Amino acid sequence: MGSEGVGALTAVAGEAKQARRRAGRPPQALLSSSRITRAALKLVGQDGYKGLTMAALARSLNVAPSALYNHVRSKQDVLLLVEDHLMGRVDVSAFGTRPWAEAVCAWAHSYRDVFAGHLPLIPVIALLPVTNAPATITMYEAVTRGFLDAGWSSESVIDAIVALESFIYGSAYDVNAPEDIFDAGTLAPSAPNFSAAVAGRGLRAGGPVTVPEVNAGPRNDADAAFSLGLNAMIAGLAATLGPQG
Amino acid sequence: MGSEGVGALTAVAGEAKQARRRAGRPPQALLSSSRITRAALKLVGQDGYKGLTMAALARSLNVAPSALYNHVRSKQDVLLLVEDHLMGRVDVSAFGTRPWAEAVCAWAHSYRDVFAGHLPLIPVIALLPVTNAPATITMYEAVTRGFLDAGWSSESVIDAIVALESFIYGSAYDVNAPEDIFDAGTLAPSAPNFSAAVAGRGLRAGGPVTVPEVNAGPRNDADAAFSLGLNAMIAGLAATLGPQG
DNA sequence: TAATCTAAATGAACGGCATTCATTTAGTGA
DNA sequence: TCACTAAATGAATGCCGTTCATTTAGATTA
Incomplete structure (x- = not known):
């Protein structure tokens, strides 16, 4: 009952290659709002939001994508869970x-x-x-x-x-925003005041890139x-x- | 040559059901940055940004979706065109x-x-x-x-x-933001100060919904x-x- | 205890999306 | 005239969110 049933057909060392679970409600619920939230947060931490897909989320929870929809109405709901957390x-x-x-x-x-x-x-x-x-x-x-x-x-x-x-x-x-967001490129001459101000930005106490340190995040x-x-x-x-x- | 060639196979009255253009470069370029920008803006005006898809954009320009990529590297490029406009x-x-x-x-x-x-x-x-x-x-x-x-x-x-x-x-x-964005729902009692402030918001000169007018957009x-x-x-x-x- | 209802999973679809690629045609410059 | 390039088509790809029929397990009720 409480054995968690992680039985691989032929458990090859290490690799957690889960056995395919047969259809139907499992004895212990696999999903919950908080489990989904944690998994989503972990995914985002690894690959950013481009990596947060319903498929990836399901895979990281070792579950079929459609299973998520028993706990969440849409992907927006997942985002809301993460946001509130x-x-x-x-x-x-x-x-x-x-x-x-x-x-x-x-x-x-x-x-x-x-x-x-x-x-x-x-x-x-x-x-x-x-x-x-x-x-x-x-x-x-x-x-x-x-x-x-x-x-x-x-x-x-x-x-x-x-x-x-x-x-x-x-x-x-x-x-x-990227460092060069205000780089006017070839159009710089048409905006002299702006370009000069962009160049002169950060001429503050401490200097701009003078001290690389660890590059300050x-x-x-x-x-x-x-x-x-x-x-x-x-x-x-x-x-x-x-x-x- | 300059006849624009809008020949429907059997031109049924009114309905601009364009004839299928055969493959290959057309005598007159059909697309340009500004044409794409205008079409995108029009689409957005009609259906919002959910309606702005490469397929819809192509269709509104009477062109195959892949043709857009001769003038634009990605959908992001389209957005940038619109933004700058x-x-x-x-x-x-x-x-x-x-x-x-x-x-x-x-x-x-x-x-x-x-x-x-x-x-x-x-x-x-x-x-x-x-x-x-x-x-x-x-x-x-x-x-x-x-x-x-x-x-x-x-x-x-x-x-x-x-x-x-x-x-x-x-x-x-x-x-x-929707009108009820700060509606705490069943959790309102747990945030009394916040809920009261939300309720008391807009008790300004002129009143809140007292004067419906045209509902003020x-x-x-x-x-x-x-x-x-x-x-x-x-x-x-x-x-x-x-x-x- | 048996029957019924509901919760929670699978797996196979679906339609829509941006994008790519081979192909075709037309203009351009050597 | 011949290559090169620009600009179109149309088929194909892969991903993504979502839905649905189905299966199984627990909970409720008769």
Whole structure:
């Protein structure tokens, strides 16, 4: 019964070449939402989202593709599962322990960093209702509390959060932009100011590529633009809050 | 020769049921980048991006799907063509005629409005190099000039533009979010502050759904969040600019 | 306990998709 | 005139998400 029945017909050493399971409901359920979520996340970690296909997901769970549809209505459902799981990794701990501006800053950075590695989920977050996405709702609750505690009115919190989120989503894309995204190529002469500004970008303290270090993972420009925009928006929002409560 | 050869075998009245063209290079080229772009745009206007397939595109141009690949390397190329065309619709005219903050505001609104109807292009804009996207480069040049004229340094313009663009992309998604995106459903009790704030959203001057009018096209909440965030970021950026030039 | 219902698996399809390739034809330059 | 290249057709490929009939096992009910 509990023997897991991993019997290969002729168990060749090592290679987990599973025996073909015969049709019909198995004694122990092979699939569940959380198993599917974990497998999907693992697949994405290996091959990215191009590797996340229903067939590959099924194979990684040692199951026929059609079996997935007993637990999930569509591939979108899988994406929603993954999205909600990842939302649990967004750090909201600064709300309640740090002042509002700092907390927003920490939350936003964490949020962006989590989803910069999961761009195909952004349309899912931005467009799908949060119903049945418990971790997502938990995150929103924590952030809302942080805003209310800082003096925000109930009527304007959501707009402020949405504005910040919009910026975060766009910034997550930017993290994945190639280094030469603003390379005008042969058309550079027709856009002299722009080209010069692109060339002069990152002439910041610390230099551009002067210090290779370990090459700093993602692009450094993206971080600079993110910090600039985030600080600006936080300051601007704080100013909005000030006069009228 | 120049007769266009639209000869149906038995020309039944009206219905443009084209005769099958025989294989081989036609006397007059049937395709070009601009024809492909226009056809793609028309298709998208009719059926949205789900309707934009290479097969449908070919059919609308009265051509075999494989013929497209003589003018375009991939479907991504088609998307890039469309993207660059649309970028020409983004209004940059306020730069040079209005003060910086106003110009940025007008540009950002126009930018968001154009691409809110073309969400699948956002990954294309955000991730693909601008090389060979002349209208896009032209847009950036105008915006860069506007920033430089307002006193921005060449080293920080691009970061500021990228920050604003990130916000714009995210906001374009938000325009398309369903009304009930923040509906927590059965989990609402577990997130009381959030749920209350969602319910209290849009209790602004003018009311929420009090005045149906023509139902105002896209969601009103999206506009409120966009304005709030945009004004905040513009104010914050202007403050950054002030002290250090 | 027997009969029925439902949950969860298989495996064979399906239609749609982007893309490739061999082939054909027409213009172009040596 | 002859090669070369550009631009079309049409058949084929492989992948992908999804559906459906079928099978088996557990759960519920008579």
